[in-house]
Amino acid sequence: MKRRDFIKSAGALVVGFSLADHGAKAQFGSAPIPGSPDNRQLDTWIAIASDGTVTAYSGKEELGQGISTAQQQLVAEELCVRFDRVHLIYCDTALTPDQSYTSGSQSHPANFNHANLAQACATAREALIAMAAQKLGVPAEKLTASDGIISGNGKKIAYGKLIGGRKLNLTIDPNAKRRDPKEWKVLGKPVGRPDMAAMATGRFEYVHNLRLPGMLHGRVVRPPVVGAKVVSVDESSVKDLAGVVKVVVRNNFVGVVAEKPWQAIQAAEKLKVVWSRGTALPKQSEFHDLTRSQPSRDTLLVDSGDTQSALSGAAVILKTTYEHPYQMHGSVGSSCAVADVQGEKATLYSPTQGVWYQKTTGAMILGLKPENVHVIFRRGSGCYGLNGADTVSYDALVLSQAVGKPVRVQLSRRDEMAWENYGNAWTIDERAGLDAQGNILAWEHEAWSPSLGNRPGPSTPGNLVTGMLLGFEPARFSPGPARPPRAYSNNSNGVPSYVAGRVGGADQGTGTVRSERVLVHNVVSPFWTGPLRSPARLQNTFAHESFMDELAAHAKADPVAYRLRHLRSERVIGVLKAATQAARWDARPSPKPGNPQTGVVTGRGVACVAYEGENGYTGIVVEAAVDQDSGKVMVKRMWVGIDAGPISNPDGLRNQAEGGALQGMSRALGEEVTWDDEKITSVDWRTYHSLPLGFEIPSVECVLVNRPDEKATGAGETSITVVAAAIGNAIFDVTGVRIRRIPFTAERVRAALRERE
Amino acid sequence: MSITLKVNGRIHTLDLDPSTPLLYALSDDLDLRGPKFGCGLGQCGACTAIVNGAAVRTCITPVRAAVGKDIVTLEGLGSPEKPHPIQQAFIDEQAAQCGFCLSGVILTAKAFIDKNPKATDAEMQAALSGVLCRCFTHTRMHAAIRRYRKAVSR
Numbered sequence: 001m002k003r004r005d006f007i008k009s010a011g012a013l014v015v016g017f018s019l020a021d022h023g024a025k026a027q028f029g030s031a032p033i034p035g036s037p038d039n040r041q042l043d044t045w046i047a048i049a050s051d052g053t054v055t056a057y058s059g060k061e062e063l064g065q066g067i068s069t070a071q072q073q074l075v076a077e078e079l080c081v082r083f084d085r086v087h088l089i090y091c092d093t094a095l096t097p098d099q100s101y102t103s104g105s106q107s108h109p110a111n112f113n114h115a116n117l118a119q120a121c122a123t124a125r126e127a128l129i130a131m132a133a134q135k136l137g138v139p140a141e142k143l144t145a146s147d148g149i150i151s152g153n154g155k156k157i158a159y160g161k162l163i164g165g166r167k168l169n170l171t172i173d174p175n176a177k178r179r180d181p182k183e184w185k186v187l188g189k190p191v192g193r194p195d196m197a198a199m200a201t202g203r204f205e206y207v208h209n210l211r212l213p214g215m216l217h218g219r220v221v222r223p224p225v226v227g228a229k230v231v232s233v234d235e236s237s238v239k240d241l242a243g244v245v246k247v248v249v250r251n252n253f254v255g256v257v258a259e260k261p262w263q264a265i266q267a268a269e270k271l272k273v274v275w276s277r278g279t280a281l282p283k284q285s286e287f288h289d290l291t292r293s294q295p296s297r298d299t300l301l302v303d304s305g306d307t308q309s310a311l312s313g314a315a316v317i318l319k320t321t322y323e324h325p326y327q328m329h330g331s332v333g334s335s336c337a338v339a340d341v342q343g344e345k346a347t348l349y350s351p352t353q354g355v356w357y358q359k360t361t362g363a364m365i366l367g368l369k370p371e372n373v374h375v376i377f378r379r380g381s382g383c384y385g386l387n388g389a390d391t392v393s394y395d396a397l398v399l400s401q402a403v404g405k406p407v408r409v410q411l412s413r414r415d416e417m418a419w420e421n422y423g424n425a426w427t428i429d430e431r432a433g434l435d436a437q438g439n440i441l442a443w444e445h446e447a448w449s450p451s452l453g454n455r456p457g458p459s460t461p462g463n464l465v466t467g468m469l470l471g472f473e474p475a476r477f478s479p480g481p482a483r484p485p486r487a488y489s490n491n492s493n494g495v496p497s498y499v500a501g502r503v504g505g506a507d508q509g510t511g512t513v514r515s516e517r518v519l520v521h522n523v524v525s526p527f528w529t530g531p532l533r534s535p536a537r538l539q540n541t542f543a544h545e546s547f548m549d550e551l552a553a554h555a556k557a558d559p560v561a562y563r564l565r566h567l568r569s570e571r572v573i574g575v576l577k578a579a580t581q582a583a584r585w586d587a588r589p590s591p592k593p594g595n596p597q598t599g600v601v602t603g604r605g606v607a608c609v610a611y612e613g614e615n616g617y618t619g620i621v622v623e624a625a626v627d628q629d630s631g632k633v634m635v636k637r638m639w640v641g642i643d644a645g646p647i648s649n650p651d652g653l654r655n656q657a658e659g660g661a662l663q664g665m666s667r668a669l670g671e672e673v674t675w676d677d678e679k680i681t682s683v684d685w686r687t688y689h690s691l692p693l694g695f696e697i698p699s700v701e702c703v704l705v706n707r708p709d710e711k712a713t714g715a716g717e718t719s720i721t722v723v724a725a726a727i728g729n730a731i732f733d734v735t736g737v738r739i740r741r742i743p744f745t746a747e748r749v750r751a752a753l754r755e756r757e
Numbered sequence: 758m759s760i761t762l763k764v765n766g767r768i769h770t771l772d773l774d775p776s777t778p779l780l781y782a783l784s785d786d787l788d789l790r791g792p793k794f795g796c797g798l799g800q801c802g803a804c805t806a807i808v809n810g811a812a813v814r815t816c817i818t819p820v821r822a823a824v825g826k827d828i829v830t831l832e833g834l835g836s837p838e839k840p841h842p843i844q845q846a847f848i849d850e851q852a853a854q855c856g857f858c859l860s861g862v863i864l865t866a867k868a869f870i871d872k873n874p875k876a877t878d879a880e881m882q883a884a885l886s887g888v889l890c891r892c893f894t895h896t897r898m899h900a901a902i903r904r905y906r907k908a909v910s911r
């Protein structure tokens with residue numbers, strides 16, 4: 001059969017590739033951007049003023065997830081000062097350390113363990129005590145710090161007196177002692193967010209609200225279809241419109257600048273641009289099958305080499321396919337940035353997750369030296385990953401450079417949704433063999449995932465639509481066969497929780513199944529892709545946890561007991577038990593016996609994960625009702641067990657777990673990027689289906705598993721990872737029908753129920 | 758054209774094309790931070806203001822339709838020092854993540870509860886059927902709105 005490639009003409013859309021793992025850590029390494037402060041130096045992280053207030057500098061930013069509150073708590077705790085005496089500054093390339101992207105559930109592990117911000121504060125506290133010991137003539141062991149004052153033997157001195165306004169000039173001491181969680185006064189407490197009142201009263205300044213003197217407003221004109229190029233632009237079509245300052249055309253980038261936003265919007269709509277025809281897109285209905293025949297770059301995550309023989313000895317072999325669509329970040333506010341490019345210098349106010357990479361790639365776009373580009377993070381609408389923030393930042397830079405004045409750009413709803421870097425689609429085959437008792441003998445996972453572009457990293461602005469329109473290329477895609485796995489990484493959760501994860505002679509997974517093989521095929525996507533909350537982890541977990549349920553049903557075993565039978569990680573077991581105990585789990589095999597085949601019936605489903613293999617743990621139980629006449633799925637209750645190591649802020653953790661559970665439910669029930677033969681057709685909230693505030697909201701009960709002696713792990717992306725599988729498992733429990741494709745729309749469920757009959 | 762608007766109790770005279778959506782008069786000419794552009798299509802609620810007691814989507818309301826009316830934005834309800842009871846309820850419940858959607862959520866709920874203080878949970882939910890929060894802080898937001906309903910109906 002002739003291979004039908006997605007991308008026919010090489011010129012239209014340049015191919016790109018991204019690793020199955022989208023984590024900034026793995027993708028870009030830890031090499032800091034030249035010119036960034038030395039992360040080993042204490043003064044990079046903290047400064048103490050003469051009034052004793054502490055300014056902390058962090059490379060992990062607030063995106064709405066609450067991490068700034070937790071970081072402020074951390075600094076207050078380790079330095080023994082009051083919470084409100086800490087001022088936190090994050091993500092400004094003139095002031096703060098380069099900690100790569102704020103993404104991938106890396107903020108909690110990066111700054112709350114024995115490195116970076118936490119260790120800098122611990123080092124500073126010990127140094128201050130040593131200084132005080134000398135000043136006061138009291139041995140350090142006799143001194144304690146509290147509320148910014150060091151005291152002992154009836155003597156005391158304030159931090160401000162000791163060091164106020166001067167540099168510490170020390171390097172981080174990896175042996176400085178962190179404060180014992182048993183003695184925490186600020187950390188570990190449900191401290192409220194300091195930004196909450198400003199947000200609730202409309203005072204908070206988002207990047208959207210930034211107003212610079214003399215600022216103009218830009219609007220971009222994106223191609224009408226995928227792959228179209230500029231043939232001609234008729235500037236005279238808008239020259240009579242009020243307020244229009246300039247039409248900007250650079251390669252295939254088109255934009256307008258006007259005095260006011262509404263003028264820019266109207267000008268962008270009226271501007272006559274002739275575009276070439278686009279690239280023919282693959283049929284959406286055949287898409288998952290087509291991905292299998294694309295040229296691919298293959299990765300083996302585990303391979304025990306014996307799955308074939310183990311399967312041939314199995315009493316029964318099960319094989320199924322799961323399909324997950326492209327989904328979008330779909331921020332409530334379309335993305336916005338403000339740039340001020342004056343000659344050789346540029347300042348960018350951006351909601352980007354990576355200020356340092358905007359600095360280097362922004363410089364490439366402007367043709368300036370990176371040291372002359374200053375990037376300052378300003379909060380935008382919640383992003384959940386790579387939304388339009390980075391691309392609109394480029395838009396603002398280009399338009400500002402063209403007029404030499406500050407320019408604010410906010411994308412239209414359509415431009416945000418049609419061109420963002422979507423969460424990847426996945427096609428996943430699962431195969432397992434069971435012995436006569438129903439135990440799993442071997443597990444094979446083979447997956448296909450298309451990608452194009454990604455985060456820009458230090459030097460790839462072409463990974464985003466604006467960069468591509470300007471003439472930059474996305475990261476190159478090079479197909480190639482898999483090599484035997486050398487080091488174990490389950491960053492993408494490609495390896496199911498129930499296998500041994502044996503690489504290099506050691507079992508590094510969380511399960512017991514010794515015969516294992518996980519093969520991932522990366523292929524080229526016709527659409528932009530990039531990390532969306534729990535990238536790859538969510539899709540893989542949907543497949544693994546659905547399949548585990550299918551195996552349990554086949555073995556006529558209770559799905560929780562069956563999981564426990566194949567798990568050996570205490571932490572996965574811990575969250576699974578936490579959720580099932582809270583839910584008073586009804587232990588029995590699925591489907592629920594005796595359910596009628598019509599009307600509304602309820603059932604329950606379970607799922608769990610070791611996020612990224614070891615970066616956070618969640619178990620979930622979902623109680624769902626299915627209207628078997630309409631196919632509508634109604635989630636009634638959810639119980640989430642969550643373990644992120646030592647809990648830094650229980651209310652913040654709860655907020656993340658609850659939001660993740662409901663966002664996961666929206667993604668599972670309705671969200672899907674759609675397209676026709678030339679363009680994306682899910683371009684607003686009528687065509688992309690997010691659950692609004694008005695839907696029947698399930699109760700969400702979170703059980704926080706505190707592990708004060710473990711390392712801090714990720715927390716923001718764990719609960720969302722398990723929801724789709726748990727809902728699918730509940731649908732199966734209710735109806736006996738297994739739906740292997742997301743989203744579980746009423747039509748899809750109804751069609752599957754009809755087949756049952 | 759000269760347009761006079763009463764916003765948060767103050768009168769402003771602006772020079773605007775009368776077909777300009779009210780949102781731009783509020784967020785751009787008057788530099789208010791409450792109402793925000795989310796979709797420009799009347800589909801999300803981010804641009805909401807209360808106009809003569811009703812929650813209105815300012816992104817699809819021409820400024821001429823708001824002349825002579827009483828317009829209240831999120832900042833017009835209360836301040837961080839003296840939040841309105843519904844804002845206080847959101848603070849107490851810590852009912853936000855990024856907070857970008859709050860104009861739509863708080864003002865739509867307030868306009869509805871003020872008119873229907875005895876509304877059931879189901880009616881309250883129906884009133885919010887076109888409001889989006891993509892951080893999915895729904896559970897807390899509904900708790901905050903119930904808290905406000907309790908205060909109002911007392």
Ligand code: FES
Nearest residue numbers: 795796799802816
């Ligand atoms: S911005 Fe007005 S409803 Fe979305």
Ligand code: FES
Nearest residue numbers: 854856890891892
């Ligand atoms: S809190 Fe972020 S959209 Fe609602």
